[in-house]
Amino acid sequence: MQKTGQPTINDVAREAGVSKKTVSRVINRSPLLGDDTRRRVEAVIEQLGYIPNPQARALALRRNFLIGLVHDNPNAQTVMNVQQGMLEGLYGTEFEMVVRPLDRGSPRMLDDLRHFLERQRLFGVLLLPPVSENDTVAELCRDIGCRYVRMGSASLDAPEQMVASNDREAVRAATDYLIAQGHRRIGLICGPHGFRSGVERRRGFEEALAAAGIALPRSLIADGNYTFESGLVAADRLLDLVPRPTAIFSSNDEMAAGVIHAARQRGLEIPRDLSIIGFDDTPIAAHVWPPLTTVRWPIASMARSAALKLIAGYEEGEPVEEPSLFLSTLIRRGSVSTAPA
Amino acid sequence: MQKTGQPTINDVAREAGVSKKTVSRVINRSPLLGDDTRRRVEAVIEQLGYIPNPQARALALRRNFLIGLVHDNPNAQTVMNVQQGMLEGLYGTEFEMVVRPLDRGSPRMLDDLRHFLERQRLFGVLLLPPVSENDTVAELCRDIGCRYVRMGSASLDAPEQMVASNDREAVRAATDYLIAQGHRRIGLICGPHGFRSGVERRRGFEEALAAAGIALPRSLIADGNYTFESGLVAADRLLDLVPRPTAIFSSNDEMAAGVIHAARQRGLEIPRDLSIIGFDDTPIAAHVWPPLTTVRWPIASMARSAALKLIAGYEEGEPVEEPSLFLSTLIRRGSVSTAPA
DNA sequence: TTGTATGCGTTATCAA
DNA sequence: TTGATAACGCATACAA
Numbered sequence: 001m002q003k004t005g006q007p008t009i010n011d012v013a014r015e016a017g018v019s020k021k022t023v024s025r026v027i028n029r030s031p032l033l034g035d036d037t038r039r040r041v042e043a044v045i046e047q048l049g050y051i052p053n054p055q056a057r058a059l060a061l062r063r064n065f066l067i068g069l070v071h072d073n074p075n076a077q078t079v080m081n082v083q084q085g086m087l088e089g090l091y092g093t094e095f096e097m098v099v100r101p102l103d104r105g106s107p108r109m110l111d112d113l114r115h116f117l118e119r120q121r122l123f124g125v126l127l128l129p130p131v132s133e134n135d136t137v138a139e140l141c142r143d144i145g146c147r148y149v150r151m152g153s154a155s156l157d158a159p160e161q162m163v164a165s166n167d168r169e170a171v172r173a174a175t176d177y178l179i180a181q182g183h184r185r186i187g188l189i190c191g192p193h194g195f196r197s198g199v200e201r202r203r204g205f206e207e208a209l210a211a212a213g214i215a216l217p218r219s220l221i222a223d224g225n226y227t228f229e230s231g232l233v234a235a236d237r238l239l240d241l242v243p244r245p246t247a248i249f250s251s252n253d254e255m256a257a258g259v260i261h262a263a264r265q266r267g268l269e270i271p272r273d274l275s276i277i278g279f280d281d282t283p284i285a286a287h288v289w290p291p292l293t294t295v296r297w298p299i300a301s302m303a304r305s306a307a308l309k310l311i312a313g314y315e316e317g318e319p320v321e322e323p324s325l326f327l328s329t330l331i332r333r334g335s336v337s338t339a340p341a
Numbered sequence: 342m343q344k345t346g347q348p349t350i351n352d353v354a355r356e357a358g359v360s361k362k363t364v365s366r367v368i369n370r371s372p373l374l375g376d377d378t379r380r381r382v383e384a385v386i387e388q389l390g391y392i393p394n395p396q397a398r399a400l401a402l403r404r405n406f407l408i409g410l411v412h413d414n415p416n417a418q419t420v421m422n423v424q425q426g427m428l429e430g431l432y433g434t435e436f437e438m439v440v441r442p443l444d445r446g447s448p449r450m451l452d453d454l455r456h457f458l459e460r461q462r463l464f465g466v467l468l469l470p471p472v473s474e475n476d477t478v479a480e481l482c483r484d485i486g487c488r489y490v491r492m493g494s495a496s497l498d499a500p501e502q503m504v505a506s507n508d509r510e511a512v513r514a515a516t517d518y519l520i521a522q523g524h525r526r527i528g529l530i531c532g533p534h535g536f537r538s539g540v541e542r543r544r545g546f547e548e549a550l551a552a553a554g555i556a557l558p559r560s561l562i563a564d565g566n567y568t569f570e571s572g573l574v575a576a577d578r579l580l581d582l583v584p585r586p587t588a589i590f591s592s593n594d595e596m597a598a599g600v601i602h603a604a605r606q607r608g609l610e611i612p613r614d615l616s617i618i619g620f621d622d623t624p625i626a627a628h629v630w631p632p633l634t635t636v637r638w639p640i641a642s643m644a645r646s647a648a649l650k651l652i653a654g655y656e657e658g659e660p661v662e663e664p665s666l667f668l669s670t671l672i673r674r675g676s677v678s679t680a681p682a
Numbered sequence: 683t684t685g686t687a688t689g690c691g692t693t694a695t696c697a698a
Numbered sequence: 699t700t701g702a703t704a705a706c707g708c709a710t711a712c713a714a
Contacts, residue, residue, distance in 0.1 A: 006459065008690090008691055008692090009691060009692065010691080018700080018701085019700070019701045019702075020691090020692080020693090020701090020702095021693080021694090021700075021701060021702085022699090022700060022701075024692070024693060024694095025699095025700085027692090028693085032699060032700090033699070033700085034699060034700085037699080037700080051456075051459075051460055052691080052692075053400075053460075053690085053691050053692070054460060054461060055396060055399040055400045055403075055405060055462065055690085055691080055692090056400050056690070056691030056692040056693085056706090057691080057692055057693080058396040058399070058400075058692090058706095059394075059396045059397050059399075059400050059690090059691080059692070059693090059706050059707065059708090060691080060692040060693040060694080060705080060706055061692080061693070061706090062396075062706070064396060066437075066439070076417065076418055076421040076422075076624070077417055077418075077421075079421060080417040080418075080420060080421055081417075083440060084442075087440070087442060096407075096439045096441070096461060097439060097440055098407070098437045098438060098439045098440075099424060099428070099438055099439075099440055100437070101425075101428060115392075118347065118392075119392055119394075119395060120395060120437060121396065228624070228627070228628050254628075257628050258628075260630070261628070261630055264630055283417070283569070284625065284628070286569070287569050287595075287598050287599075287602070287625070287629075288628075288629070289601070289602055289605050289630075349706090349707055349708085350707060350708060351707080351708095359684080359685090360684070360685045360686080361685090361707090361708075361709090362684075362685060362686080362708095362709080362710090363683090363684060363685075364708095365708065365709060365710095366683095366684085368708090369709085373683060373684090374683070374684085375683060375684085378683080378684080393707085393708075394706085394707050394708070396706085396707080396708095397690090397706070397707030397708045397709090398707080398708060398709080399690095399708095400689095400690050400691065400692085400706085400707080400708075400709095401689080401690055401707075401708045401709045401710085402690090402708085402709070403690070
C-alpha cells in the first residue's frame with residue numbers, strides 16, 4: 001500500500017505473486033491469459049479494492065477517459081437534456097463528461113477547439129448543433145484522432161458518428177395535422193440562419209403545404225432565432241397581416257411561447273383565434289397556457305446513444321448496435337383547434 | 342519532437358540547452374531562477390508552441406486539473422446557470438469542468454461521491470444545493486483532500502469554501518413589497534423538505550408578516566417541491582380558501598408558473614384578482630403572462646466566484662478576494678398590483 | 683541558480 | 699502464457 005491509501009497495480013502484483021503486466025492484462029481483459037491466473041488476480045483485486053488510476057492510464061495510453069460535450073447551442077434546456085442523456089450512457093463506465101462551450105463566431109473557435117482536444121487528449125466528443133454541422137470541425141477531430149459523434153437534424157456523417165433526428169418529416173406531419181384541422185393560412189417562424197434544424201423544419205413545412213396544394217406567400221414566412229423575443233417579434237408581424245393567419249408553426253417552443261404572448265397581448269384567444277404548434281417539447285411547452293401542441297425532439301435519447309457510440313468497444317458486454325436515426329413525434333395538447341369557418 | 346507532434350518538456354530543454362527541471366521551474370514560476378535563463382526558456386516554449394501535458398502533471402502531482410460540479414439539483418435552469426458561471430471563472434485557465442450528478446436518496450450516494458473524487462483526484466468541487474447542505478459531504482471532501490466550495494442559501498461554512506445568497510432577507514423584502522401594496526391575506530408555497538433554501542425563504546416570509554403584525558394562519562401555507570405541478574396543486578388548495586388570498590409568494594418561479602396556470606383555469610385575472618411573486622428569475626419568469634415579479638437569484642455570479650475560490654493561488658495574477666455573500670434583488674414585472682379594496 | 687536521479691501508476695516491447 | 703524493462707511527461711529530493 002502507498003501512503004495515499006490507494007492500492008496500486010504493484011500491490012496487486014505482489015499480493016498475487018505475479019508481475020504488473022499480468023495484472024494489467026487482467027484489467028484490460030487480455031485474451032491470452034491463464035484462467036487460474038486470472039481468477040487469482042481478480043480475487044486479489046477484489047480483496048484490496050484496487051481501482052486503476054485514470055491519470056496513469058491516460059499518460060500511458062496517451063488518451064484520457066473523458067468524453068467532451070462541445071456545444072455552441074444557445075438553448076439551456078437543450079444542453080441540459082443532452083447532458084442528462086450523455087451521463088445516462090456513461091453511467092457505470094470509467095468515463096466522465098467534461099463540458100466545453102464554444103464561442104461561435106469567434107475566429108479563434110477552431111483553434112480553441114484544437115487546443116482543447118489536443119491538450120486534454122479526450123477520448124471522444126459529442127458535437128451539438130449548430131457546431132456539429134461544421135464539417136471542418138469533424139475533420140479536425142479526425143486529424144487529431146479524437147472520436148466524435150455529431151448530433152443534428154439531418155444525416156451529415158457515417159452512422160457510427162452520427163445521431164440524427166427526422167425534423168423534416170416530423171414538421172411535415174405536424175403541418176399536415178394543421179391542414180387536416182382546416183387551416184389554410186398558416187404562418188411559419190423560421191430558425192436562425194446557419195442552423196440546419198431551421199432549414200429542415202422549414203422544408204418540412206413547405207413540403208406539406210405544397211403537397212396539399214396550398215400557396216405559401218413569402219409574407220407568411222417570418223425570421224426567428226429560437227429566442228422568445230424573436231418569436232414575439234415574428235408573431236407581431238404575422239398577426240398584422242390581413243387576413244390574419246389562423247395557425248402558426250414555430251420552429252421551436254421558446255418562440256412559440258413568444259407567439260402566445262403576442263397573441264394574448266392583442267386579445268386573441270388560443271386556440272380559438274389562432275392555432276400554434278411548436279418544436280422541441282421542452283418543459284416550457286407544457287407550462288404555458290394553453291399547453292402547447294409541439295413536436296417532441298428526443299435529444300436525450302440521441303445523446304445517450306451518441307455516448308454509447310463514442311465508447312463502443314471499450315466497455316464490457318456486447319457492443320449493442322445503436323440507432324442513428326431518431327423519430328420526432330407530434331404531442332397534441334391544447335394549442336390547436338379547427339380553423340374558424 | 343515526438344511522434345505525436347506535441348513538443349514535450351524534453352524538447353524544450355534540449356532546444357534551450359537547459360535541463361528538464363529548469364523548464365519545469367519556468368512553467369511553475371519558481372522564484373529562484375535566473376532572469377536570462379527564464380527568458381531563454383520562455384522564448385523556446387513560445388517558439389515550439391509547447392504546452393505542458395495535463396495527464397503527466399496529474400500523475401506527478403497526484404492531482405487532476407479538473408473542477409467538478411457535483412449536484413443533485415432538480416432544476417435544469419439552475420444547473421445551466423451554474424455551469425455558465427463556473428466556466429466563466431475557469432475561462433483561460435488550465436482547468437476543465439466535469440459534471441457529476443448525484444442520486445440524492447440513494448444509500449450509496451456518499452460512496453459514489455467518494456469513489457468519484459478519489460479516482461479522478463479532482464482538484465476541487467463545487468457543491469450545489471441541496472447536496473451542498475450536507476455536512477457529511479463537506480467532511481468527505483476534507484478527508485480526501487479535495488478542495489470544495491459550497492453554494493447555498495445560508496452561510497454553512499468558512500468564507501473560503503462558501504458562496505451564499507441572502508434568501509431570507511430577499512424574501513422578506515419581497516413580502517414587504519406585497520404588504521406595501523395593501524395585501525393582507527398572502528399565501529405561501531414552500532420549497533421541498535430538506536432544502537435549506539425552502540426554510541430560509543419561508544422564514545423571510547414569516548418574518549415580514551410578523552413585523553407587519555399580520556397573522557399567518559397555517560392554512561395559508563402550502564407545501565411544494567419546486568416543480569410546476571406542485572405549484573399547481575398548492576395554488577388550487579390556496580385559491581379554494583374563503584376568503585381567497587389576494588397574493589401568493591411562491592418559493593420559486595417554476596411553481597409560480599403553476600400558480601398562474603391554476604389561477605387562469607379558474608378565471609382569475611393576474612394581477613387584478615391575484616398578485617404573485619416568484620423566486621429565481623429564470624427565463625420562465627419573463628416568458629409567462631403576465632411577466633412574473635420575482636427575486637433574482639444571482640447563481641451564475643455565485644458559481645463564477647466559487648470557481649475562482651477553488652483555483653485561488655494556482656493561477657497567475659493577484660489572488661482577488663472573492664465575496665462570500667451575494668444579494669438577491671426584487672425584479673418588478675407585471676404580476677403584482679395593489680390589493681383589491 | 684541549476685542539474686541528476688528517481689518516482690508517479692500504468693501500458694508496450696520483446697524476450698523467455 | 700508470463701515477466702523484465704523501458705516508455706509516457708512531468709515533478710520532487712537532493713546535490714552541486
